[in-house]
Amino acid sequence: MGAERWTAQWIWVSEAEGLNDVYAETRAVFEAEETIKRARIRISANQAYKLYLNGEELGRGPTPADLEWMSYDTYEVADRLARGPNAIAIVANNFGNEMIVTKQLQGPGGLICQLDLYDSEAENAAPLRTIASGADWKCRRSPRWMPGASRLHYWGGYREIVDVTKGDGWERADYDDSFWPDAEVVARAEEPDSPWPRLLPREIPFLRRTLVRPVAVVSAEPFLGAISSPEAVLANAQEGSKLTMDASKPGSLPQITYDFGAEVVGYPKLTVYAEEGGVLQLFYGESLELTLMDTYLLRRGENVLEPFGRRAFRYLKLAAMATPAPIEVGSLQMEFVHYPFTGEGSFRCSDEKLNRIWETGRYTTVVNSQNHFEDCPYREAALWVADAVVMARVVYQISDDAALVRKSLLQGARIQNEDGAIPGNGPVRNSFMLPDFCAHWLFGVKEYYDYGKDRAFLEEVWPAVPRLAKWFADQEDESGLFAKADREGWWCFIDWTDDIERKDRVTAISCFYYKFLGTAAGMAEEIEEPGLAEELRAKASKVRTSIRSRLRVPGRSVYADCLTDEGLSSSVTAQTNFAAAWSGIMEEAEVAAFVEEEFLAGKLPPIRGAFFYHIVLETLFRYGYAEDAIRIVREYWGAMLDRGATTWWETFDPSLPFPTTPSPYLGHTPTYLQDSIPVSLSHGWGASPTYLLSRELLGIHVSNEGAEDVVLRPIAVAGIDWAEGAVPTKLGEIRVRWQREENGRVRYRADLPKGLAWAAPGVDGAVVSETGDAVRIEGAVPVRDADRKFVATER
Secondary structure (H helix, E strand, O other), rough: OOOOOOOOOOEEEEOOOOOOOEEEEEEEEEEEOOOOOOEEEEEEEOOOEEEOOOOEEEEEEOOOHHHHHEEEEEEEEEOOOOOOOEEEEEEEOOOOOOOOOOOOOOOOOEEEEEEEOOOOOOOOOOEOOOOEEEOOOOEOOOOOOOOOOEOOOOOOOEEEEEHHHHOOOOOOOOOOOOOEEEEEEEEEEOOHHHOOOOOEOOOOOOOOEEEOOOEEEEEEEEEOOOOOOOHHHHOOOOOOOOOOOOOOOOOOOOOOEEEEEEEEEEEEEEEEEOOOOEEEEEEEEOOOOEEEEEEEEOOEEEEEOOOOEEEEEEEEEEEEOOOOOEEEEEEEEEEEEEEOOOOOOOOEEEOHHHHHHHHHHHHHHHHHHHHOEEEOOOOOEEEHHHHHHHHHHHHHOOOOOOOOHHHHHHHHHHOOOOOOOEEEEEEEOOOEOOHHHHHHHHHHHHHHHHHHHHHHHHHHOOHHHHHHHHHHHEEEEOOEEEEOOOOOOOOOOOOOOOOOOEEEHHHHHHHHHHHHHHHHHHHHHHHHOHHHHHHHHHHHHHHHHHHHHOEEOOOOEEOOOOOEEEOOOOOOOOOHHHHHHHOOOOOOOHHHHHHHHHHHHOOOOOOOOOOOOOHHHHHHOOOOHHHHHHHHHHHHHHHHHOOOOOOOOOOOOOOOOOOOEEEEEOOOOOOOOOOOOOOOOOOOHHOOOHHHHHHHOOOOEEEOOOOOOOOOOOOOOOOOOOEEEEEEOEEEEEEEEEEEEOOOEEEEEEEEEOOOOOOOOOOEEEEEEEEEEEEEEEEEEOEEEOOOEEEEEOO
C-alpha cells in the first residue's frame, strides 16, 4: 500500500548477547477495528522465524541473505483478524558465534515485525494504525528448547531438545504475558550502521508445501520394549490400526525406521498421545547411517511435535524411551518444501535407464531448490556458485520460471568482495575464495540473460562485472596467465579430486579466465560499452596465446595441469584438457586428438565427481561425440541408480565394490575416513544429464542462442529408437518427438507456441505449418557416420 515505510525496530531477548542457539519468543496484543479493509504483516529475523496470528501458524522465513541485504516477508492477514483482542506471536532462532565451515549463519540475534492496518484498499493509502516491534513488545527466551544442545556438525546448527511440557499457549490472544520481560531494542529499521542496514522485499514466491507420508517400514525393533502396527502411519495404510510404542520396561528402546522413498526436505509433523509422558527421539539420514537430531520430552496427553529447524532426509527413525505407558503415534507426516516451479518439462526415450536418469536429475534439482539453490540440503544448504549454475541449466529445461536463478545470481553480486572477487558460496558474505567459481558466476549471469533477456537484471548486476574483470587482471603474470592460484586461503577447486596438480599458474584457471573475458566482452557490448568490450577481447587473445604457447605439453595435443618457476608439470588430467576444450583454447582438430587419443583411450585418471562431468559432456556433444556422452551418462549415473540412488550423490567412484555407497567409512569421496565431514547424497551439481538430454537429444536449446528464443538442433544417438519431451516457456510448451524409421531416416516434429522466435539449423528439409496456437516444424534429424560426418538424408 504505497511506499513500504518502517516504524518497527529490531528486537531480541534481553541479556542474550554472545549466547549460542537462542530461541526467542515475542508477542504483541492489539485490537482490530471493524473498518479494517487491509492488514499487512512484514517480518524478518536473523536467522529464522515462525510466525503466528491468534495461535494459527502463518509461515516461516525469511529467505537467507547477507546481513547487509536482509530479506523480509509479507503476509496479507485481514481475513484472519478477530473482533476484539488479536495476538501476533513469533518464535525465532539465532545460531550464535560458533565456528561454521561455510561462514554462513552470521550475525547477532534480531527480529523485526510490523503490522499495518488500513481502512482503504487504495494503493497509496496510509495506514490507519501500525503495530510495530519495539520495547513495548514482550520477549522471552523460550523455555521449551533446552540450552546447551550439541552441534549437528560443523556445517550447520544444533540438535533440538524440546520440553513439550513447557508449552503454555503463549501464541494465543488470551494468554497472560504480564510476567514476561520487555523486548530489547537492538537496532532501528534500515539504520546504516546497524547489523542490518537494508530490508528488501522477498524476491521469490513462498516455497511450496506438500504433506507427504512414509512409504515403507525399513525395520521395527522392540529392543526389550514393544511395537504394534508400525505400518499404520504409511501413505497407503488401512484405517483402523494404531501405531503404539511401549518403553515401559527399564532400559528398553523400541525403534522404527521409515523410508520416505526419496530425499525430502522440510518439517516432520507428528501427533503423539502419551498417557504418562516419556521421551521420543527422531533420527534422520539420507542413507541408513542415521543421526539423532530431535529429542522431545512428552507431556501427558496429546503432543504435537515439529522441529523448528528444517530437516533433509530419506529415512526417519522414531525411538521411544522411558514411557510409563505405551505411546500412540496418531500421524507421521513431512511438510515437504521446495521452490514452486511452474511449467512441467518432460523427457522420454526408448532407453528406460536414460528416462530414470533424467527424472532423478529433475527431482534432485527440485529438492535442492529452496530459498536459493542449495548445494546440498542436509549438510550445509549453502549457495555455492558453480552448483547454482548447473541447476539453473536444468531449470531452463524443466520450468518456465527462472526467478530463483535470478535471485541466486544477484545474491552473488551483492556479496562481492572489496577487491572484486565473488565468494565461492553465499548468501552471507564470507572468505571462501575459489578462483574458478568467480568465472562460473559470470557464465551463469550471461546464460540467464540470454535465456530471459532480463534487461533490469543485466543493469543491476553489471557494475559487479568490470570489478570482477579487474580482479582477474590483478592476478595475471607478465604473459597474462592467471598466477599463484594456489595461494594460502584459496581453494583452487576445478573438480573435487586430488588427481589435479594445482600449483601457481594452474592451466584450468587460465582457461576459465579466457572464457570469462570473452563472456564479459559480450556483456559489455550488450550494455553498450564497446571500448571495454574491445579491451576485454584483446586481453582474451593474449591469454589464449599464452596458454597455447606455455602450458601445452611439447609434442602432444594436451595441456599440463600447471606451470611453476621450475617448469611445466608432469601431471596431465582429463579435467585440465576438457577445461581447455570447453573454454575454446583448443582448435577442433586438437579436441578430436585429445578426446580420441587420450580420454577415450583411457590414458588419463578417471573422473569420479558428478560436477565436472557437465563440462565433459557439453564438450563431447559440441564436438560430435554424442554416443560417447550418452555412454558415460548411462555408465556413471546409471551405476548410481543401480546402487539405489534416488537423488544424485556428491561424488561417486563406480570402480569401488558394488556394496559401497558414499559414506565417510566406505569411500567415494576425497574425505574418506574423515568422520567429522558429512557426505551428501543429494547434490544438485550432478544434475547435468537432465538438461543435456533435453537440450541435445531433443535439440531444444532455450538459452545462449542469440536472437532466437529457441534453436532446434536434435541429435539422433545410435541405440535410441525414439525420443520425445517438452520444455515450458512463458508462451507455452515446446513439444518435440523424433522417431527412427526402418530405412534409417529419423523423422522429427516440433510444436512451438506462436510468438516464439525460433531457428532449426539441426533439422533437414524443415516444413513449417500452423495448427491452432502452435507452429509445427517437421523434417529429419541428420545422421552421423562413424567418422562423425553427416550422412545425406533421404527425402
